[in-house]
Amino acid sequence: MxxxxxxxxxxxxxxxxxxxxxxxxxxxxxxxxxxxxxxxxxxxxxxxxxxxxxxxxxxxxxxxxxxxxxxxxxxxxxxxxxxxxxxxxxxxxxxxxxxxxxxxxxxxxxxxxxxxxxxxxxxxxxxxxxxxxxxxxxxxxxxxxxxxxxxxxxxxxxxxxxxxxxxxxxxxxxxxxxxxxKDVPKDQWFYTGMDCYIHCIESLNGTFLNAFSQTYGEKAYDLCKEIFLDNNLSEEESQDKLMMASWHGGMSIAYSQVGVAHAMSYGLSYLLGTKHGIGNCIVFDHLEEFYPEGVKLFKQMKKSHNISLPQGICANLEDYQFDIMIDVALGLVPLWENAIGKHWNQVITREKLKALYQKM
CATH class of the missing domain: 3.40.50.1970 (Rossmann fold)
Structure with missing residues (x-):
């Protein structure tokens, strides 16, 4: 090897x-x-x-x-x-x-x-x-x-x-x-912070996980929980810790990979121009099937900070537009392999992805 x-x-x-x-x-x-x-x-x-x-x-x-x-x-x-x-x-x-x-x-x-x-x-x-x-x-x-x-x-x-x-x-x-x-708007702070949180969830639940990724991922995950669920942090502590969570979250995927949320949000971004952080949030909100605990905690964080995500962004899309998003998402083979395993394409069908996109 x-x-x-x-x-x-x-x-x-x-x-x-x-x-x-x-x-x-x-x-x-x-x-x-x-x-x-x-x-x-x-x-x-x-x-x-x-x-x-x-x-x-x-x-x-x-x-x-x-x-x-x-x-x-x-x-x-x-x-x-x-x-x-x-x-x-x-x-x-x-x-x-x-x-x-x-x-x-x-x-x-x-x-x-x-x-x-x-x-x-x-x-x-x-x-x-x-x-x-x-x-x-x-x-x-x-x-x-x-x-x-x-x-x-x-x-x-x-x-x-x-x-x-x-x-x-x-x-x-x-x-x-x-x-x-210090001057980052609150919703932007949340969406980009959640990009880090989702890195951790996808890395820690992936088939590529190893001790290297895990140590960084767990640290970033703990920091995210503290930043987004613990109201006792000062603004400065929160800024310092989120900067380190971002670093550790990035390191956690360096030696492994991201997963379902990133693959699907690339599709949204390619077709609709959805920004990466908010795109990840929109997708992740519907991924209980893949990351039950992670999504549950995400919804808690969302509620805690009064964040409401855009709804129905795929409501008026035509079939060919869904196909474009699905093609982009399916092209990210290493992400699916990390999320599901070697035989991911038996689980992840075009129909399944379309049904998920239709919820968004």
Missing amino acids: SYKNYPMVSRIVFGRGSLNQLSDIIEPKRLNTKAPFIFLVDDVFQGNSWLTSRIPTAYDDTIIFISANEEPKTSQVDELVEQIILSHKDRPSGIIGIGGGTILDLAKAVSIMLTNEGEAKDYQGWDLVKTPAIYHVGIPTISGTGAEVSRTTVLTGPEKKLGINSDYTPFDQVILDPELT
Whole structure:
């Protein structure tokens, strides 16, 4: 048997206010004064000097503000790469992503596509990237996706929604500053936090589970229960703990896999553009059959925070649209194999998936 020899983030700094060390961290990585750092920043921070004034730009460094209203697309990656190449003579010294999962995934993808030929869609899949990415740094401003730690970058392409899963995807450096999550709107905090919770449930209940995944998954699961069900935490404690839950949740799936909720939410996202966190919640709400205990606790968390999920998003879809979602979901073979086992396709039929989608 061969075991996966996968890379982890090689350097990480954690602590409130640690964003202030960004200059000291990246400056030694500057190739020369003409090779800029490119900062990809969530556009919710445009005009927010509390954050933007702390971005250490020098020489030809550039800040590109990006909307995270839609899930990241392969075409968006290609456009960013082209923009960066056309506006700078030298290859950048590095890409720094500051934002949620969408921005972090774009930062990972752009850093890969600056050194690999072709288009981003050519690399959707497992281990297709041949050339190491340029130096890239991840700075999450919301916790839960695990994008800061994972070896994938989830992208919607012309044919499918699938990540660039590779050894060159993980960040070279991550800065975990819980203070950056202070202004996250409540519903967004919940949906993204639940992405982390669902990572744990799918990992801990999967057939790929091993002691490595289990230790990370159990820790993240316990933290999620504390954050979303224990009302005694201060806001700061909650921010610190959710940032660590996100990290551990991301690690728990690194050596195993996600499952039914993620597979099906990719279908929603591909067809309807449903954002990842809320999509996972909408799907997970109907998965008692697969994760009875996990769904029961999820409903409790939902109630505790007065969260009501969108209903009937699939109500007016036509058969061909259900087929599109089902095709996307069924294409994610490793997720189904983890969730159900080797003979998953005897259990997971098109009819079964359609019936589940029709409930949403």
